[in-house]
Amino acid sequence: MLNLCVVGAQWGDEGKGKIVDLLTPAFDVAVRYQGGHNAGHTVQIGSSKFVLHLLPSAVLHEGKTCVIGNGVVVDPRALLREIDELRALGITVGSNLHVSASAHVIMPYHSEWEAGSEESRGDRRIGTTCRGIGPCYEDKIGRRGIRVGDLLDPDVFRRLLAENVAEKSRILPALYGREARTIEQYAEEIEACIERIAPYVANVTVLLAKKLREGAAILFEGAQGALLDIDHGTYPFVTSSNSVAGGAATGAGVPPHAVHRVLGVTKAYCTRVGQGPFPTAMGGEMEEAIRERGCEYGASTGRPRRCGWLDLPALRYAAMLNGFHSLALMKLDILSSLDEIKVCTAYKYRDSVLTDFPAETWKLEECEPLYETWKGWNKPIAGCTRFDDLPLEARVFVTRLEDSLLLPCGIISTGSDRDATIVRKGKGLDEWHLPMAAISR
Numbered sequence: 001m002l003n004l005c006v007v008g009a010q011w012g013d014e015g016k017g018k019i020v021d022l023l024t025p026a027f028d029v030a031v032r033y034q035g036g037h038n039a040g041h042t043v044q045i046g047s048s049k050f051v052l053h054l055l056p057s058a059v060l061h062e063g064k065t066c067v068i069g070n071g072v073v074v075d076p077r078a079l080l081r082e083i084d085e086l087r088a089l090g091i092t093v094g095s096n097l098h099v100s101a102s103a104h105v106i107m108p109y110h111s112e113w114e115a116g117s118e119e120s121r122g123d124r125r126i127g128t129t130c131r132g133i134g135p136c137y138e139d140k141i142g143r144r145g146i147r148v149g150d151l152l153d154p155d156v157f158r159r160l161l162a163e164n165v166a167e168k169s170r171i172l173p174a175l176y177g178r179e180a181r182t183i184e185q186y187a188e189e190i191e192a193c194i195e196r197i198a199p200y201v202a203n204v205t206v207l208l209a210k211k212l213r214e215g216a217a218i219l220f221e222g223a224q225g226a227l228l229d230i231d232h233g234t235y236p237f238v239t240s241s242n243s244v245a246g247g248a249a250t251g252a253g254v255p256p257h258a259v260h261r262v263l264g265v266t267k268a269y270c271t272r273v274g275q276g277p278f279p280t281a282m283g284g285e286m287e288e289a290i291r292e293r294g295c296e297y298g299a300s301t302g303r304p305r306r307c308g309w310l311d312l313p314a315l316r317y318a319a320m321l322n323g324f325h326s327l328a329l330m331k332l333d334i335l336s337s338l339d340e341i342k343v344c345t346a347y348k349y350r351d352s353v354l355t356d357f358p359a360e361t362w363k364l365e366e367c368e369p370l371y372e373t374w375k376g377w378n379k380p381i382a383g384c385t386r387f388d389d390l391p392l393e394a395r396v397f398v399t400r401l402e403d404s405l406l407l408p409c410g411i412i413s414t415g416s417d418r419d420a421t422i423v424r425k426g427k428g429l430d431e432w433h434l435p436m437a438a439i440s441r
């Protein structure tokens, strides 16, 4: 079977949750490979809305093996909270969930450290979700982190905790004027979770190798987006992990050639939450209208998202980095009432025109978007399920996008509900046999 990696092509919030939910029936195993509970993957099923943060969205489907890979950072309290919330909604999370013993643990001092660090940056703050994601990865790279498997041995956990608290209790007051709490206070919070987490802890590398041998189909579920990637995004205004498809191999512990196909998820416009350059920001009434129509508020933090026009240099860059085989175009219905739609095709940088997304963030900060104006369709398309039923201008919009990215657009979303989706044949997704009848529950 072919494995697929689903990746955000912009700055996160592209609609990966809906896409993963649609695709899950065709897969046996779903794996989160990076990030943590900074993600907010919204899945709308009928009148119920589920927001997944740390668990793969596939957990909403009975009988799928769900994996949290070594590349994820796990806050044990957030994990248990999410499991409990799902259980209250009647969704079973049990022996189908496996959490990598090698994933790093987000400790309470990570968010305390992050709050101090963000505050001290002032205007140049990152605008993080303040969930301890960055500091946890800092400890991982600094080789002092605590891993999920370390929670299983009380002595090992206490030793690592003592080393970390000794360090944090010097750093926090010195750098940020904050007091660290005592070892006992931190230990209590985490130790209260261990008994419930222990049954999920697994050697995920071995588990996935076995699944691969058995011919299981694996879905790698990316969080955030290509432009928030720690190496390839708009550094430093990025998250602290490799959100691009390349991260799936290292973050799940599978060989690179186990990631057979990559699906990029993009909105028909752009959004960004948190700080950092955003060349195609709409501003003014248009931005407010799109924000309201698209419900563009953070699923994790509730912050209003900045809204902008579709940015082709950024999208081409994401396609290049991830090697998209196909594209899922989300929220096309949100552009419905416009007579004209602007699309950025290049940037003006000082006296030159750039068609490539610049590698330097300071350069991007100076870039001005050069727009083409594409004709809008100005007709409702919400809920449309057939490409041929879209108004001509909407079909032309999709085709022009495919032509400029040299990519097929396999999925078009016309609403938040599972059924408000167009799945197109011959557009890179046929291998998984995804007729609408199979994906609608």
Ligand code: IMO
Binding pocket: 008, 011, 012, 013, 014, 038, 039, 040, 041, 126, 127, 128, 129, 130, 131, 133, 134, 222, 223, 224, 225, 228, 237, 238, 239, 240, 273, 274, 275, 299
């Ligand atoms: P999903 O998976 C949108 C942003 C934050 C901030 C930056 C760093 O729902 O698409 P972090 O807390 O990760 O250190 O914050 O990254 N960010 C997201 N933006 N969607 C997300 O996830 C995000 N996860 C992090 O707003 O700018």
Ligand code: MG
Binding pocket: 012, 013, 038, 039, 040, 041, 298, 299, 300
């Ligand atoms: Mg989000």
